[in-house]
Amino acid sequence: MKVALVGTGLVGRAWGICFARGGHDVVYFNRNRERAEAAIAYAGEILPDLEQMDLLNGFTASQVRSRLQPAERLEDALAGAHYVQESLPEDASLKRDIFLEMEAAVDPDCVLASSTSGIVASAFTRDLKHRERCVIAHPLNPPFVIPAVDLVPSPWTSNTVLDWTAEFLRGCGQAPIHMKKEDPGFLTIRLQGAIYHEAFRLVAEGFADPEDVDICIRDGLGLRWSFIGPFETADLNAPGGIREFVGLFGDSYRDLYPKDGPIAWAGALLDEVEQARRSKLAMSDHPARQLWRDRRLVSLVAHKRAQARRDCDNDG
Amino acid sequence: MKVALVGTGLVGRAWGICFARGGHDVVYFNRNRERAEAAIAYAGEILPDLEQMDLLNGFTASQVRSRLQPAERLEDALAGAHYVQESLPEDASLKRDIFLEMEAAVDPDCVLASSTSGIVASAFTRDLKHRERCVIAHPLNPPFVIPAVDLVPSPWTSNTVLDWTAEFLRGCGQAPIHMKKEDPGFLTIRLQGAIYHEAFRLVAEGFADPEDVDICIRDGLGLRWSFIGPFETADLNAPGGIREFVGLFGDSYRDLYPKDGPIAWAGALLDEVEQARRSKLAMSDHPARQLWRDRRLVSLVAHKRAQARRDCDNDG
Numbered sequence: 001m002k003v004a005l006v007g008t009g010l011v012g013r014a015w016g017i018c019f020a021r022g023g024h025d026v027v028y029f030n031r032n033r034e035r036a037e038a039a040i041a042y043a044g045e046i047l048p049d050l051e052q053m054d055l056l057n058g059f060t061a062s063q064v065r066s067r068l069q070p071a072e073r074l075e076d077a078l079a080g081a082h083y084v085q086e087s088l089p090e091d092a093s094l095k096r097d098i099f100l101e102m103e104a105a106v107d108p109d110c111v112l113a114s115s116t117s118g119i120v121a122s123a124f125t126r127d128l129k130h131r132e133r134c135v136i137a138h139p140l141n142p143p144f145v146i147p148a149v150d151l152v153p154s155p156w157t158s159n160t161v162l163d164w165t166a167e168f169l170r171g172c173g174q175a176p177i178h179m180k181k182e183d184p185g186f187l188t189i190r191l192q193g194a195i196y197h198e199a200f201r202l203v204a205e206g207f208a209d210p211e212d213v214d215i216c217i218r219d220g221l222g223l224r225w226s227f228i229g230p231f232e233t234a235d236l237n238a239p240g241g242i243r244e245f246v247g248l249f250g251d252s253y254r255d256l257y258p259k260d261g262p263i264a265w266a267g268a269l270l271d272e273v274e275q276a277r278r279s280k281l282a283m284s285d286h287p288a289r290q291l292w293r294d295r296r297l298v299s300l301v302a303h304k305r306a307q308a309r310r311d312c313d314n315d316g
Numbered sequence: 317m318k319v320a321l322v323g324t325g326l327v328g329r330a331w332g333i334c335f336a337r338g339g340h341d342v343v344y345f346n347r348n349r350e351r352a353e354a355a356i357a358y359a360g361e362i363l364p365d366l367e368q369m370d371l372l373n374g375f376t377a378s379q380v381r382s383r384l385q386p387a388e389r390l391e392d393a394l395a396g397a398h399y400v401q402e403s404l405p406e407d408a409s410l411k412r413d414i415f416l417e418m419e420a421a422v423d424p425d426c427v428l429a430s431s432t433s434g435i436v437a438s439a440f441t442r443d444l445k446h447r448e449r450c451v452i453a454h455p456l457n458p459p460f461v462i463p464a465v466d467l468v469p470s471p472w473t474s475n476t477v478l479d480w481t482a483e484f485l486r487g488c489g490q491a492p493i494h495m496k497k498e499d500p501g502f503l504t505i506r507l508q509g510a511i512y513h514e515a516f517r518l519v520a521e522g523f524a525d526p527e528d529v530d531i532c533i534r535d536g537l538g539l540r541w542s543f544i545g546p547f548e549t550a551d552l553n554a555p556g557g558i559r560e561f562v563g564l565f566g567d568s569y570r571d572l573y574p575k576d577g578p579i580a581w582a583g584a585l586l587d588e589v590e591q592a593r594r595s596k597l598a599m600s601d602h603p604a605r606q607l608w609r610d611r612r613l614v615s616l617v618a619h620k621r622a623q624a625r626r627d628c629d630n631d632g
Contacts, residue, residue: 148532191515211545217546223542228534292627303615304542311608
């Protein structure tokens, strides 16, 4: 397939590598042609390292590099494209203009995606003729290393487009996060914000120095979170799964947020969460998964020690 | 030094391994003597694996094993101990009784620590003669794998005891998190609670399924957090450091919490956080640290892929 990048800065140039390792031809467009070429040169420089770290879906650096090319004009970049990734500055009117311009140049079934980290798609796709094909695909940086991508619909994004885009991104080595309805707080932003908010609050209220907050995450909670999410963490923290966990610890967690109108971890919400967990992990497999988690933790700590030793060797 | 465990369940038995790998003699006490012996037998079973994973501070499994012994009576366990770790059930009156009993049997300068995950030390150490030696050392499980330990004072815990305990724990391979004043929400609980709270809220408000919340952490945010904390993450996310980060993104993060009386990331609070970061990382070293972070991310992803392949091989 043909993929077009509109905007080739830090975000766009990293996306290019993902799409090319997915097996697609990637055309780089920037109003300043030199910047498109610089983005391709950047890929050329780092692809050998990514090949060595097995981050190219089994392709070689030169195979991936051969799929990248610049385009002189926007129309050339978009002609015949199946997927376009827009990565322009965070400005709704700028995005509105470029989406109208892009629509005029692409085939009717081409998906138009934006890298925006916080502008909702309805703010810049409303006036398109085929606005059902517009979606937000917001990466963490750099996406060729970090798989997670916020996939956020507008009210008029079609399910076909959402499903197709999720599958397309998975083929590029990404892990799409489906947001079910539009909101400027994408999941990566809201969950990161929850940690930032609590981190600043702990310092503001005199409970801890910033470094101790960082220790708590990097030498504590962050270890598990690098391979299991919070719901699986809770599910594995009680022999009876997440419902038992909530029974044991739910009240004390909720009591931490008296002013914040705490959500009751109960009723239909708890049913939904428990059902989601059981569809991923039958209770009969629960004890084995706890052992798996413990082994993964031990391996991760061994990995971190090896990395720390390498850091020391490099310093010496 | 001599260390005594009072309570040898899941938490106590894991602590025993930490103290013994710190080079100390560890005496296990349980009212039911068989449980103390079972806890030592458990250590004997897993120590060879821990040695192989380099989790014993350079000691062999048999060296560590040779330092563990059960005691018949509480007095025997406590006589001449330098440090006592209490890990009884979460019941303030039970802890009040055992702390009085322990004080009667130990030397005057022995440190008395509790593993409680949420009862403040003032609730069970008030009536001790030398209550300044009491402190909370709350581990994540298991502490011989996860280094972080909440170190929480009561209003009367002495700084000498706090500093000594932090140093003692570091010698056992732990990473103490200094809490500056007493509160039932220890740092590990509050930061974990912040994520649980937001995770349940995202599901309750219909924004995402539980599995997508988990993807967001395990394939996204959790990668960095396994080796850098939130303040360092923010500091490295802008070329000018955390003050520039707050200028660029602070408003949009705060806007996520309209009902929660958001903390202003500004003024003296921002000064304090910036100063803390600069004491850890001079701006002249900032670009090199960003490269280090990127290399660590790539290595971590390679590690995760290798682990996933091993899982597949085991399944096949």
